[in-house]
Amino acid sequence: MTPAFLLGAVLLFALVAYALLAGADFGGGIWDLLASGPRRAEQRRLVEHAIGPIWEANHVWLILAVVVLFTGFPAAFAAVSVTLFLPLVLLLIGIVLRGAAFTFRTYGRGDRLARSFGAVFSSASVVAPLLLGVSVGALASGRLRVDPAGAPRSGELAAFSPFTFAVGLLACALFAFLAASYLTVEAEGELREDFRRRALAAGVAVFATAALALALARSEAPRLFEGLTGHLWSAALHLLTAVAALSAFGALYARRPRLGRLCAAAQVALIVLGWGAAQYPYLVVPDVTLLGAQGPPQTQVALLVALAVGALTLFPSLYLLFRVFKGERPFSILERRPAQRPPP
């Protein structure tokens, strides 16, 4: 248990939290874009109601991941920045437009301008996860190359390939799946059915895009493919992920939304963990490793202490946030109709 290993675990944990929380917020935007049927307006309102109070807090997980990366593994941060320049710039544009347009729509309710903010919000909610997936796929693919001094040896477009796009689509599908699973819990009546159907459809999309990404990984990301298939733990991981996925389906199908939400979250967490484990010990395959990129151990230890102290303030506050806006027992899997709350 070296400090570098622990920090790597924190990094992965932050990314899992980002996927589970902010990912679902992006997914909400995707469902805003795809809102349809007689309850189109209600669907959009539920999305807005669900993510309004929490998206900014959820977004901070990404900042935390960035900060842990540059403090603990500065060479990796530099390598990622120079090799993923283009997708990261596009991701940033997506993140900026998504957040700003969402808030502008909330506070400029009801007219044409608000509708155009809504269009920016929902389209940026697709663009951002797509590029996030492309970036993750590129980190794993081995297409990004840096020399020992930190200069890029791969082209500016190296991040874009069929495999990385497949991972981008997988990210969109996962986030849409998560969002629909969460919203099924938060909706009532017919709206709940809407999102239950959407969750099931998104689950199928997750399966299809995951299969596509895995198939392409065989030739395009061999090291990742080997990590995902070649170890004893990888078999166990796939088994667990499959159990979570099937349980999520089953629970949604059987109209047990809270159980479905838990299983969907477990499935997504396992997929992100699986990526991290398959890529270990590389931060950027094949040139940058956890140990090769690590900064001074004194800083790593100090950072771990700071993270532990910060966590003491963070987790109670986060619990309070979800307790206030997601009802009593915010994470429970037992079905009980949450009390109807007035909109803010």
Added chain:
Amino acid sequence: MGGISGRPRLGRRPVEDLLAARWLFGTSLAFHIVFAAVGVAMPLFMVLAEWRWRRTGEEVHLELARRWAKGTAILFAVGAVSGTVISFELGLLWPRFMAFAGPLIGMPFSLEGFAFFAEAIFLGIYLYGWELVGPRLHLAAGAAVALSGAVSAFFVTLANAWMNRPDGFTLVGGRAEHVLPLTAMFPPGWPHEVIHVLLSCYLASGFAVAAIHAFFLRRSPKSAFHRAALGIALGVGGAAALLQPLSGDLSARQIARTQPEKLAAAEARFETTRGAPLTVGGLPDAESRTTRFALEIPYGLSLLAFHDPHALVKGLDAFPRSSWPNPLLVHLAFDAMVGLGLLLALIALLGAGLAWRARGVPTGRRYLGAVVVAGPLGFFALEAGWLVTEWGRQPYVIHEVMRTADAVTPVGHLALPFATFLLIYLALGAAVGLLLWRQIAHPEDGAAAAGAGR
């Protein structure tokens, strides 16, 4: 410290790319800094209004807290996303800086991460929780937002203080060895910079908010709503404006010792002199080493920098020409900051006198007119002050350790992202302006605001 500019470089980037990188980063920061400053101060105003409502039961204060909360929501969201851009751009534009400095400025940044978490969490509770949480928790959530906003600014400024006066490591062959994270976190001079930055947030936001309400108070002088708003905004902003010159004096004495070339450029001082005069205004010319059209106050600079009229003040001639900041830019920005700061302090002083005489918020038409005109000046001063510290550190990104030109990314074609982000910032700025104007001029629940004007 010898600096690491001598180490073999990975191929110099064309000058245009360095310029584009500086323009992009500078534009991003100039944009973000406004929202960051508002994000520090607005929650304080909002929670003060709510606190007064809870104490007095006067509905205007509740209405004020709710309206300010909406403004805070819009501005905070833009601050959050533009801050994200900065955290990525640190690596995207300056990867070599971050590869070196990441572990040294990472501690304040990671603690800032938790402060940012607290801000976002409690702002969510505050904005959406009016009907969901009890009165004490709601007020406490607002106070938590105000506090964590200040704590965020505190940590981020520590990182900047380190760039101005790096500490907590030994430079060995271009690498940072023997790193002491806590020493790096609190480099020499940190208290001055932190105090100056925090005060500037309250000052700039206070005067900007006060100007809006002074404008409406001139239109409807009886509005209790705008009067209450002006009281809080001008009270906080004015107090900060009165304290800021003291903090500026501390800062000047600090940089006279730790960053003398920055002080020399800011004061347009080319020659090292005893009993140096203070140069006010004028256009310093680095080639001829003279400053035209300047007003000189004898012994002023020695007094200011060392509190001794005969003290020796280092001029730019004490440093190699290749490590000079641009004295024209730094001096003009410095004079703008000091001039505007003093003007605002004067307006605050006048307001304090009028308030004392009137035993309440000063509402004379002419004074309100001055407050309206002063509205944007606090932010001009804040931006100018930031330019002084950044331009004044050039050509270094890390003072005497790494040159900005050596920190820039090897990725080319930076003019394109610069143009893109510039357009995005312009659009965001326009949208924010429009939304805030609508919130203020045509409130959806206009009845409440009008009713408050009894």
